[in-house]
Amino acid sequence: MKGLSKDRLWSIAVLTPSIILIAVFVYGFIARSVYVSMTDWGNDPAQALAENPVIRWVGLANYSELFSGFLQGRFRQELVSTIFFTVFFILGCLGLGLGLALILDRNPRGEGLWRTIFLFPMSLSFIVTGTIWRWMLQPQGGVNQAPTLLGAPPSTFGWLSSQDAVLKFDWNLLPLITASVVGIVLIVLAVQALRAGDRRRTLVAGLCAALLLVWAVFIGPNVKMLPAPELHGFNLALIGIIIAAVWQMSGYTMALYLAGLRGIPEELREAAKVDGASDAGMYRFVVFPLLAPITLSAMIILGHISLKIFDLVYAMAGPDNLSTSVPALNMYLTSFRQNQFSLGAAIGTVLLILVAFIIVPYLVSQFRQQEGHA
Amino acid sequence: MTAVPPVSPPRPGVQPGRVLTYVLLVVAALFFLVPIYLLFATALKAPEAINLATSWHWPAALNWASFSEAWAKIGGNLGNSLFLAVTATILSAMLGSVNGYALSKWKFRGANTLFALMLFGMFIPYQAVLIPLFQFIKALGLYGSIWGLILAHVVYGIPITTLIFRNFYADVPDALVEAATIDGAGFWSIYRRVIFPISIPGFVVVIIWQFTQVWNEFLFAATLTNTGSQPVTYALSQLSGGQAVSWNLPMAGAILAALPTLLVYILLGRYFVRGLLAGSVKG
Numbered sequence: 001m002k003g004l005s006k007d008r009l010w011s012i013a014v015l016t017p018s019i020i021l022i023a024v025f026v027y028g029f030i031a032r033s034v035y036v037s038m039t040d041w042g043n044d045p046a047q048a049l050a051e052n053p054v055i056r057w058v059g060l061a062n063y064s065e066l067f068s069g070f071l072q073g074r075f076r077q078e079l080v081s082t083i084f085f086t087v088f089f090i091l092g093c094l095g096l097g098l099g100l101a102l103i104l105d106r107n108p109r110g111e112g113l114w115r116t117i118f119l120f121p122m123s124l125s126f127i128v129t130g131t132i133w134r135w136m137l138q139p140q141g142g143v144n145q146a147p148t149l150l151g152a153p154p155s156t157f158g159w160l161s162s163q164d165a166v167l168k169f170d171w172n173l174l175p176l177i178t179a180s181v182v183g184i185v186l187i188v189l190a191v192q193a194l195r196a197g198d199r200r201r202t203l204v205a206g207l208c209a210a211l212l213l214v215w216a217v218f219i220g221p222n223v224k225m226l227p228a229p230e231l232h233g234f235n236l237a238l239i240g241i242i243i244a245a246v247w248q249m250s251g252y253t254m255a256l257y258l259a260g261l262r263g264i265p266e267e268l269r270e271a272a273k274v275d276g277a278s279d280a281g282m283y284r285f286v287v288f289p290l291l292a293p294i295t296l297s298a299m300i301i302l303g304h305i306s307l308k309i310f311d312l313v314y315a316m317a318g319p320d321n322l323s324t325s326v327p328a329l330n331m332y333l334t335s336f337r338q339n340q341f342s343l344g345a346a347i348g349t350v351l352l353i354l355v356a357f358i359i360v361p362y363l364v365s366q367f368r369q370q371e372g373h374a
Numbered sequence: 375m376t377a378v379p380p381v382s383p384p385r386p387g388v389q390p391g392r393v394l395t396y397v398l399l400v401v402a403a404l405f406f407l408v409p410i411y412l413l414f415a416t417a418l419k420a421p422e423a424i425n426l427a428t429s430w431h432w433p434a435a436l437n438w439a440s441f442s443e444a445w446a447k448i449g450g451n452l453g454n455s456l457f458l459a460v461t462a463t464i465l466s467a468m469l470g471s472v473n474g475y476a477l478s479k480w481k482f483r484g485a486n487t488l489f490a491l492m493l494f495g496m497f498i499p500y501q502a503v504l505i506p507l508f509q510f511i512k513a514l515g516l517y518g519s520i521w522g523l524i525l526a527h528v529v530y531g532i533p534i535t536t537l538i539f540r541n542f543y544a545d546v547p548d549a550l551v552e553a554a555t556i557d558g559a560g561f562w563s564i565y566r567r568v569i570f571p572i573s574i575p576g577f578v579v580v581i582i583w584q585f586t587q588v589w590n591e592f593l594f595a596a597t598l599t600n601t602g603s604q605p606v607t608y609a610l611s612q613l614s615g616g617q618a619v620s621w622n623l624p625m626a627g628a629i630l631a632a633l634p635t636l637l638v639y640i641l642l643g644r645y646f647v648r649g650l651l652a653g654s655v656k657g
Contacts (some may be wrong), residue, residue, distance in 0.1 A: 010561035011480035014472045018532050019488070025529045026495040029503035029510075036505055100402055106395050116643060117403050122634050123639035123646065125590030127607040131614045131628045132409050135416060135621055142412060149430060247406065255647050262547035301653065308499035311592035315611055331501040336508075336597055347506050352502035359497040367490040 030352065037062055037345035048339035062346040068225040069318030075347065076171055078327045080232040082354075084167070085242060085326065086306040092246035093293060093302050097253025102283075104254070105261045115258075119251035126248065130315025133244035134160070137316070159240035160317045160324060176225045179216035183209045235323040242314050245309065253298045260294040261287070300362045304355050327351055417625035424621050440626035444613070448627050451609035455589055456634070458520050458605055462527040463584040469528065470535025470580055475569050477536065478543040479551050481562070489540070496533035500593050510597055518600040526598060527588045534587075535580050538652045542576035543569065547570070575645070582642055583649035586635045606631045 001183035031229035041055045042048040043062075066072050100118055104111055121129060137159035144155045169177070186209035188244045193201035264287060317324040319333055327347050335344030415425065419435040445452075477485055500507075505525060508517075516522030546569065554564045595608045610631050614624035639646050 007555075007561040008482060011476035012482065014561075015488075016474045018473050018492070018536070020530045022492050022495050022532060025503065025507070025526075026498060028479060029506040030498070032506040033502050033504075038575065096402075099398075103395055103398050103402075106391075108395055108399060114399055114403065114639065117406050119643070119647070120636065120639060121406065122633045122650065123586055124608050125592065125635070127590075127592055127611050128628045128632045131610060131624050132413050134614065135429075135625065136409060136412055138429075141429040145427060145429055148427075154427075158452055251406075252650060255650055259651055283475060299578060304497050304499075308501065309532055310501075311607070311611075314592070315614065328499060328501050331504070332593065332596065335505055341505055344501075348499065348501035351499040355499050359494065363490050363493060363497075367486050 033345045034349055036342055037349050038143070039342050042335075042339050042341040043343065048341065058342075062343050063350075065343070066346055066350070070226075073230060074322060074325065075327065075330060076230065077232050077235075077322070077373050078325050078330055079350075081235060081238060081324070082307060082309075082326045082328075084234040085238055085245075085309070086303055088238075089245050089249075089306045090299055090302050092242060093250045093253045094298060096246060096250040097298070098257050098291075100250070100254040101257035101261055104258055106194075113255075118254055121248040121250050124248065125356065126293040126309070127311040127315045130312045131243055133240065133247070134316045137240040141285075160237050160321065162236040163323060164236045165231075165233035165323075166236065168231045171230040171232055172224050172226055174225060176216055179212050179220055182213040183216060186212065187342045237317070237321070237323040241313055241324060245306070245312055246318060249302065249305070253302070256294050256298050257291060264290055297362075300358050303358050307354050307358075308351060358363050383425055413625055413628060416621050417629055418623050420621055421620035437622065438620040441630070444623055444626035444630055446610040447613060447623070448606055448630065449607040451604055452630060452650070454520060454603055455601075455605040455607070455631075458527070459585050459588040459634075462524045462531065462588045463581055465524070465528045465536045466531035467577055467580045469532060470539045471570075471573060471577070472565070472574075473532070473536040474539025474541075474543050474564055477548075478540045479564075479569070487571050489536070492536060493533050495530060496537070500530070504597060507594075508597055517598065518603055519597070520603045522598050523594055523603070523605070526594050527584075527591070531584055531587070534653065535584060536582065538580050538649060539576055541571075541652055542573070544581070546572065578642065579645045579646070579649045579652070582638055582646050583653075585638060586646070589635050 013127055014073055036200075038057060038059055039055045040058045040061075041053060047053040047055075066075050094209050104114060108114065138144070139161060140154070143159065144157060146155075148154050185266050186205050190205035190209060193199075193205060268286060269282055272286045277285065308328045310326060310332065314325055319325075319329060319337075328351060331344050331347040331351065332342045334347060412429065415432050416429065417440050418436045418438070419433040420435065420439075423433060423435075423437075426564070477489055511517050511522040511525070514522070514525075516525065550568055553562055554568050559567065589605075590604075590607060592607045595605045596611075599605065599608065610624065610627050613627045
């Protein structure tokens with residue numbers, strides 16, 4: 001098709017309002033949030049809700065407060081919690097979802113009904129799910145009473161109230177841990193580039209990895225973010241919330257995997273069988289490799305949901321339960337209960353950066369190959 | 375290809391693999407349904423019959439009053455949610471339809487980049503725009519009114535509705551549009567006569583998806599509204615948050631708040647799943 005016809009102009013005119021709205025509400029507001037996060041708006045309670053508050057530019061002070069300030073230990077615990085939450089939530093959804101999809105792929109009777117049962121929690125709001133599970137995970141009720149149905153004594157696990165944590169580490173080791181993880185990723189990239197025969201990328205990635213690891217071994221241990229050790233780990237009180245979240249979202253991975261399994265041509269499986277593959281071999285070498293892209297997109301969708309989860313936590317454990325809190329919840333409380341807008345904006349920005357890390361590469365890879373022949 | 379029949383015939387007799395399949399299905403179904411059993415068992419108990427030790431027992435006497443009591447507390451919020459979800463859904467479906475049409479049938483240079491930039495709005499944590507959004511809605515004088523909430527949902531709904539319609543229209547043959555162009559039809563008459571009439575399935579997917587999302591949303595509901603205009607998710611969180619309330623009330627409230635989206639899902643589940651799958655992008 002060619003040139004700028006009247007129709008082409010119409011199509012641009014139709015899109016303009018949406019483009020402007022997205023430009024303002026997404027990109028403009030993000031820029032504004034980042035700006036607010038670099039001021040002191042609300043850090044002085046007297047100024048927070050004043051008619052014309054005095055707002056000063058403070059640069060990255062709010063961020064350094066969050067990551068190394070004495071008062072913001074809660075935020076650091078939440079950051080650790082949200083990472084653990086995301087990992088276990090994704091593992092749970094992928095495992096359960098794949099299992100259910102594999103079972104349904106065997107064409108049991110009443111498949112539609114089973115699917116309906118596994119997927120219905122998706123249509124509920126996190127607040128409803130949270131209300132139900134909060135009741136089930138009461139210290140002396142529901143799940144803890146379940147063993148008595150079989151004649152055993154009730155369990156006493158503090159689902160939402162436990163104060164115990166596992167996998168603890170000292171926050172002061174964060175620079176070291178970050179450098180090591182990035183270094184390992186770079187080494188993997190270098191090895192991949194070496195295999196692909198790309199010498200320049202091998203060299204650059206390898207050099208960066210070496211530099212980072214040298215830093216991590218010799219300088220990293222001396223960097224102290226806090227004067228005293230501060231321990232953070234996986235709070236056991238989060239387990240109940242993870243179970244509820246898996247209950248709600250594993251139907252989604254099941255639907256994705258089922259669509260993927262149904263998309264595998266029957267001839268491919270038959271061919272594998274004719275070639276002498278066992279059932280297990282067929283899954284291992286034919287089915288699972290074809291499901292890999294689905295796993296990746298499920299991980300990305302679930303990951304971004306889990307990093308910003310907050311209504312489920314709010315409904316299950318309440319807003320003031322320190323051992324189950326997450327940054328998204330803290331942002332809401334800091335901004336709209338304590339009116340510390342700049343600190344809230346800083347938390348929101350940290351969340352955005354976390355989400356962008358997984359979403360931007362995904363969107364770029366989804367659209368790069370198409371743009372060439374648009 | 376070898377001469378293998380495409381569908382293997384059903385084999386007679388009971389097979390251990392078959393039995394295992396059904397056992398696993400039943401166990402999984404229990405995991406998904408037990409919370410619903412407890413939800414109803416608790417909602418139907420009288421407050422004095424609720425006892426943690428007997429939380430698994432079905433109530434001896436059904437107490438339907440929980441529902442009328444819950445209705446009295448959150449009925450108004452259900453009305454707010456209904457108005458909010460219906461209005462926001464209709465507006466964003468219409469926007470998404472014309473956007474999707476323009477993006478898929480009148481492609482211009484950079485359309486895909488533009489679309490990717492738009493889609494980013496679907497994934498951002500709303501915490502990262504919440505403070506400016508709150509200020510903006512306040513400056514417009516819409517704070518505390520349901521219209522501020524509608525505005526937010528329509529704007530942040532643009533990416534997903536555009537995505538669903540764009541993918542839906544991508545399956546409509548371009549030849550159809552080209553033939554109409556040759557017949558002298560322009561942008562709008564093609565939309566009215568060719569595209570819109572075949573869009574019903576697309577609209578069904580988008581309407582179900584948006585209705586569910588808007589109905590279930592909590593963060594905007596908690597920040598942009600006040601007492602008179604709060605949707606049901608916020609009212610329910612208040613109902614169950616208090617310690618003194620007896621548990622039959624929030625359980626009955628949860629049932630009332632869940633019913634509309636649950637009905638939509640049970641009646642139109644096929645389209646719901648389609649929206650779900652569209653959410654995983656696929657360019």
